[in-house]
Amino acid sequence: MEGVDHLAHERSKAQFDVDQMKVVWVGSRHALQVSDRIARLVASDPVLRKDNRTMMTRKELFKNTLRKAAHGWKRINELRLSEEEASWFRHYVDQPAYTDLHWGMFVPFIKGSGTEEQQKKWLPLAYKMQIIGCYAQTELGHGSNVQGLETTATFDPKTDEFVLNSPTLTSSKWWPGGLGKAATHAVAFARLITDGKDHGVNGFIVQLRSLDDHLPLPGITVGDIGMKFGNGAYNSMDNGVLRFDNVRIPRDQMLMRVAQVTREGKYVQSNVPRQLLYGTMVFVRQTIVSDASTALSRAVCIATRYSAVRRQFGSENGGVETQVIDYKTQQSRLFPLLASAYAFRFVGEWLKWLYTDVTQKLQANDFATLPEAHACTAGLKSLTTSATADAIEECRKLCGGHGYLTNSGLPELFAVYVPACTYEGDNVVLLLQVARFLMKTVSQLPSGKKPVGTTSYMGRAEHLIQCRCNVQKVEDWLKPSVILEAFEARAIRMSIACAQDLSKFSNQEEGL
Amino acid sequence: MEGVDHLAHERSKAQFDVDQMKVVWVGSRHALQVSDRIARLVASDPVLRKDNRTMMTRKELFKNTLRKAAHGWKRINELRLSEEEASWFRHYVDQPAYTDLHWGMFVPFIKGSGTEEQQKKWLPLAYKMQIIGCYAQTELGHGSNVQGLETTATFDPKTDEFVLNSPTLTSSKWWPGGLGKAATHAVAFARLITDGKDHGVNGFIVQLRSLDDHLPLPGITVGDIGMKFGNGAYNSMDNGVLRFDNVRIPRDQMLMRVAQVTREGKYVQSNVPRQLLYGTMVFVRQTIVSDASTALSRAVCIATRYSAVRRQFGSENGGVETQVIDYKTQQSRLFPLLASAYAFRFVGEWLKWLYTDVTQKLQANDFATLPEAHACTAGLKSLTTSATADAIEECRKLCGGHGYLTNSGLPELFAVYVPACTYEGDNVVLLLQVARFLMKTVSQLPSGKKPVGTTSYMGRAEHLIQCRCNVQKVEDWLKPSVILEAFEARAIRMSIACAQDLSKFSNQEEGL
Incomplete structure (x- = not known):
């Protein structure tokens, strides 16, 4: 088995156009080309090596950060990289640094x-x-x-x-x-x-x-x-x-x-409305959701490759053992995470659209959709970062003992990712904000106020409360409209039940 | 607020005898005294300091291990510590070392x-x-x-x-x-x-x-x-x-x-039955379950103290903010973990009894209860270690950003604990062993074979499948017998349903 490319066989079985999928993943053929070119540039630069990071003392590591930041700044200027290229460059340097706050917050x-x-x-x-x-x-x-x-x-x-x-x-x-x-x-x-x-x-x-x-x-x-x-x-x-x-x-x-x-x-x-500042928040959270899909895709990639290469049990007559990816216990844990990585990528793209939409409306002094957009980004920030942190740890466990070695990449990926659950709004606090928004939306339904954006389904509360799922056979679940309506029915029923529970408290906040 | 003992007030509200609870926790007054005395001995020994571990390079850290192991060995001999005392000593040194394997496995x-x-x-x-x-x-x-x-x-x-x-x-x-x-x-x-x-x-x-x-x-x-x-x-x-x-x-x-x-x-x-080796496995897993409660209690202790001291939101008229322990969102995450720490302690004690029981039966060549004991320790090892690893991470998150600093103790507690999910039997593989045992037990029910030990409830399958929960009011759920029967009914129904699903496969292992 030594010297064999264990993954080639798995890769040859792909039922989709891998090159086309790369374009979908990155966003466009142009973006894929730029990203690829800059990835190679960073990977071939000896100053930007990452392989010994876990062995450094804190002081060495911080000096290494200073060196990389200064070198990166020099290279970006020397090569006259465009803002798009510079952004990919920083992405691939992939080491938290003071410059993140300088460029990203200050x-x-x-x-x-x-x-x-x-x-x-x-x-x-x-x-x-x-x-x-x-x-x-x-x-x-x-x-x-x-x-x-x-x-x-x-x-x-x-x-x-x-x-x-x-x-x-x-x-x-x-x-x-x-x-x-x-x-x-x-x-x-x-x-x-x-x-x-x-x-x-x-x-x-x-x-x-x-x-x-x-x-x-x-x-x-x-x-x-x-x-x-x-x-x-x-x-x-x-x-x-x-x-x-x-x-x-x-x-x-x-x-x-x-x-x-x-x-x-x-x-x-001043006469500048404070709401304008929310635009920035939508922008920052959109980046966090996109970053979640990047982190998750790395973890899933490692765990999937490992699962294809690793064999355990199931050997008959002294033959090779079964690839662990062929066990249902492995698949049922791994594949939903793989699907989530794609889902988070696409919802990240959708949030970019939401940001543009919010910005245009704010500039036209239209604040009507802001609460919904705000709840939406808060909920998605919380959901995607919690799910990603848990998923990285699950991917680590899917690699058995080997996931515990830093060489697997997974311990560091977890430790560097998990603060995303806390910064830019603690995930539990953000979910409470979403809950408050949903309760408010429910309370306004009787007045006939139309819920907007992602909550517009709540306008169909009466139908959704009464409707029954008309799935007849397993394949019906492959229709997105069926799944969507099931989620809508579940969400409105839970929201209304929760509102009824909370109405028992004299102060809604007592329910927290 | 500076210089105030923020915990004294909380502690004064305890509704149980704290000293008595310590005895229950450690096992006996004698054990508590020994444990306390050795804890002080270790804490006051400058060679056994732990405060700078996260700052050391790998080489320094390993030299530190060698120094501590040699010093510990010297002190145990100098002070003529008993085996009980020496065991507490190693427990409080609390740094993974080659000696663990020498004494614990070799x-x-x-x-x-x-x-x-x-x-x-x-x-x-x-x-x-x-x-x-x-x-x-x-x-x-x-x-x-x-x-x-x-x-x-x-x-x-x-x-x-x-x-x-x-x-x-x-x-x-x-x-x-x-x-x-x-x-x-x-x-x-x-x-x-x-x-x-x-x-x-x-x-x-x-x-x-x-x-x-x-x-x-x-x-x-x-x-x-x-x-x-x-x-x-x-x-x-x-x-x-x-x-x-x-x-x-x-x-x-x-x-x-x-x-x-x-x-x-x-x-x-030889004429020595191989089953005798299983006795050791029961012993090792009993230690793992006890260790789970120790690790979990440390994490819960840190998170509970933090929740009492930390205040956030809820300030009225510029007064102090609300202690986060008073939020239901914090309680609903923290308190079940606190309860689990106690539950794991008591089940660990029960496993000690099981080990004695198994050992006696093995010596009398009675292997009848061995499969049940084996499944029981496999299930409890898997359950307690997975729950503890997840709980430590949850406790870390319950301390907000502060849980991300190694000074909180929680990142190291997680990283040092989590391999327990993998060593001495991967938790997923162990759960499959439990599942196989349960399926076998279900399949033998029609033959009238009486399930033993923790599965003896399965002998009442007919009653449990038909019985309805007769809880009338909320307080009824405080009766252990009610909860126990509910769990038994749920377990047997799920086991039988699972056996029926699996019977559709020509080979049961295909369901994995």
Whole structure:
């Protein structure tokens, strides 16, 4: 059996056009070509090697991140890669780094929440990486409840400055990637206080470290929060802790697109609707859903290949044993995960459409579909990331003992993926948001208000409650319309039953 | 809030005698006292510190293991600890080490499978640790299917020796703990071949490394198989790979309690029944179930304390937020795991009784209850280890982002625990064994054969199939007899339905 290509036979049995499927998977023939070309570029670059990551100490690993980030930046510029190519490049470097937050949170947030003037000042510095930004929102004691943040930014009219303070241990910023070692600047979130009045949480651009010697500026206490799950995984990231002790910043470093503080210290809402910020959230969650399908497809790919190669039991008369992929116990665990990887890819594409749709409507000041779009992205973020994390672990177990070696790729894939269940909205909290939206939709049905988008089936509640499944034979389940109606009937029945249960509480939140 | 003991208030509300519960948990007041005393001994010993394990390189970590093992051995002897005390000592050192296999597999296997003469020769050497043993069964290509092992031990009557060979890559021994670096000897499993005839798998004592310079002996290729899941976790263990190239051992190093090879090369079964070996399996699995409750209780303890201290949302008028333990969404995930930790503890105690019972019956040549006991331990091993692994990960998620830091203890607890789902019988394979036993039991019901032990309820199949649950009010569910009968009714109905489904296949194994 040695030296045999155990997979060639399996591959030869494919009943679909593999090349065509690749195009469907990536999105277009053009995208496939770019992706392939950049994948080869990254794979052949010795600086971007990944094979020894699990053996490095934390310090070596972080140095490796710095080296890769600097090298990647250099290559992207040398080769004059387009934004599409650069994005594939970063995708294939595939190592969490402070640059993820710089490009993925710091820059977009300034774009979304900064005035034109602020964008003109800060974005060129960020684009050239003359400053490195992070996104300092979460505090040690405050994660999901952003409105409960404790850090304060108090306006001092004497000097036209804000004074930032973290008065307690629980008010320490905790987790921001890039904060621990790399960032020179942060978008920091703090309660805005003017003239003794608390205006709630706002974002501020704060310089953390000197651009000369990279040392923390006066009043700034900053550091790395330590080791995280897995050998390599997110340990390449410098998640950090930050405390402010009377740190002063000029007034124009408050991000002022939706609200301003005037020279006199007056708090003024602008005429830019706050809902515009939801557009960004839909965008970020769409990326998370797409990333789920990528992570899941890698895990499923490893487990499927292993299942084809691995043989165990079933040998007759001393012949070869049965491939484990031929056992129903293996198939019933593996194949639904394979199907989910495709499903998440296609729902990710659909979310791209939803983002475009939401953006267009917001620009036309039409906010009617926003709650549904918001619930939809919250639900899909939660569903796809939880399912993917569990599925990676299941794929690991499907490889038996071999899945426990980091060489299988699966332990690291799990450890680096699983925070997706927590960041950008804890999955349980997000599901509660979806539940609240569904309960509200149900409560509005009697008034005749038409549910929109993915909940439009709820408008057919009366039919769905009464209808019976008219499946006669097994093949009927292959009709998507039959499955869809079954899910719709189940969803509306469960929603209405839940609403009835909750109506027994004087306060709906008591049911949580 | 800083400096406040956030847990004191919660603890003051306990509605049971905490001290009494500790006794119930550990088993007796005596055991609690010993356990407490040894826990303090280990915790105060600077050599046995655990706080920096996740920061060490693999090499540092393995040196740390060697240091702890040598130090532990020295302390156990210096303090003249009893076997009970020494066992608690090793429990609290709590770092996977080659000694686990030496004491837990090598020594017991020689006891169980060696003749009196062999025990007299090898056990004193092992007890004094003049030799270090490992248990070399699993091969790269052969895990669950032990009968499929490829390594051969061919008797050479000319020299009165066995010749060991690993003819292929897949026949390499792969995984044995202690093999990679530490072991001088192995109990190695190989197909016994005499006069061209294959007698199946037997155990052999093989020296691997020189007792002078610890270098591998001629014909032995041996090494470590690399990094495993987690930062520290099982990376303190030297899981190894081993190949034999015409390695010769004297005939008397075949473990000969149940079968012998004579000087002439004749294969002879002894009059010791093979079933006796099952006693050891029941013993090992009983330990695994007890260990499950220990691992789970640690995780639940961390998550419960966190849930009491952590506050999020629900603040009214700027007051403190709600403790997350007061949310039903947290309770419904956490409390069943807490209950499981207790349930697994008690079922572990029951398995100790089962082991005693099986042992007594085996000694009286009574094998009637063995299949049921075997199915029972297989099912409980699978159930408790899968539930515990999933529960540790759930506890990690219940601590939100903080569970992702190794400082929470949970990532390491998961990574070090999860192999329990694979070793000593893969959980899916074990469940199939339970299923086969249940199907056999169902098939024998019409013949009037009385099911024994935990399956005796199946003898009441007719009643259970017809009976209706007579619960009238919610409180009725607090009666254990009601719950028990409900489970019995459900189990027998599902077993019979499954047997009927399987009867449609010409070969029952096709249903797998």
